[in-house]
Amino acid sequence: FIKMRMSAMRTSTQQIIQRIGETDQLFLQSNSAELTLERSELRLQLVTISHLRQEQIHFLQEAIVILETARIELEELSKAMFIHLSLQLAKAYMLYFEITRENRFAIITQQILKPLAQTEDGDIYFFLAYATASKGETSLTRHWLTKYAKTTAWDFKLLSEHHAFKDFHAEDWFQSLLKCKLI
Numbered sequence: 001f002i003k004m005r006m007s008a009m010r011t012s013t014q015q016i017i018q019r020i021g022e023t024d025q026l027f028l029q030s031n032s033a034e035l036t037l038e039r040s041e042l043r044l045q046l047v048t049i050s051h052l053r054q055e056q057i058h059f060l061q062e063a064i065v066i067l068e069t070a071r072i073e074l075e076e077l078s079k080a081m082f083i084h085l086s087l088q089l090a091k092a093y094m095l096y097f098e099i100t101r102e103n104r105f106a107i108i109t110q111q112i113l114k115p116l117a118q119t120e121d122g123d124i125y126f127f128l129a130y131a132t133a134s135k136g137e138t139s140l141t142r143h144w145l146t147k148y149a150k151t152t153a154w155d156f157k158l159l160s161e162h163h164a165f166k167d168f169h170a171e172d173w174f175q176s177l178l179k180c181k182l183i
Contacts (some may be wrong), residue, residue: 013049016042033081036070039063040088047095056099063092083121086112090127097134106131122153133164141165142173149177 023039043063047056067089071082090109097105109131113124129144145165148154159165160178168174 013046016045016049020046031070031074033070033074033077033085036066036074036085037088040066040092044088044092044095047099053099057096060092060096060099064089064096067092079119083116083119083124086116087121087123087127090131094127094130094134097131103135106134117147120147120151122148122151125151126153126158130162130164133168138168138171141168145174145177149180 020039020042023035023042026035027039040063043059043066046059047063050056050059067085071077071085071089077085090113093105093109093112097103097109109127113128113131116124117128125144125148129141129148132140132144145159148159156178160169165174
């Protein structure tokens with residue numbers, strides 16, 4: 001069983017690396033927001049597969065450069081696509097935080113997403129709550145989770161199982177938030 005699983009992982013990794021090569025070639029011909037998202041997502045997949053910290057950081061840095069560059073250089077981005085790129089960038093920075101435990105990556109996530117909070121996007125609220133919880137900022141976490149709970153993106157399972165919010169499970173406000181949405 002273990003050999004089969006390792007073989008499947010190698011195949012998956014090889015497929016991802018092959019697709020990275022293909023998408024990087026496409027990038028040399030012409031870039032688009034969709035291609036940017038795929039190129040960054042492939043690298044983030046490698047981060048989650050790898051067990052070597054140095055490899056993880058390398059692929060995170062590549063994904064971040066790809067996303068940052070696209071947010072600046074791509075012309076005529078729709079608001080929805082800009083938000084999508086920003087959320088992917090926030091995901092990359094929070095993965096960076098998870099690997100290094102350096103608060104600066106949670107702060108960068110906040111800096112990326114806070115200007116977009118007026119869009120009332122549930123995923124933005126979730127990542128802002130995740131970043132503030134990671135920094136131990138209870139009142140801001142509560143603020144963003146309350147906003148998140150009012151959106152269609154709200155996910156009971158995600159919120160109740162996500163490790164960033166474990167410290168809040170015993171809090172009355174957190175329990176009320178979970179119960180309120182179940183009704």
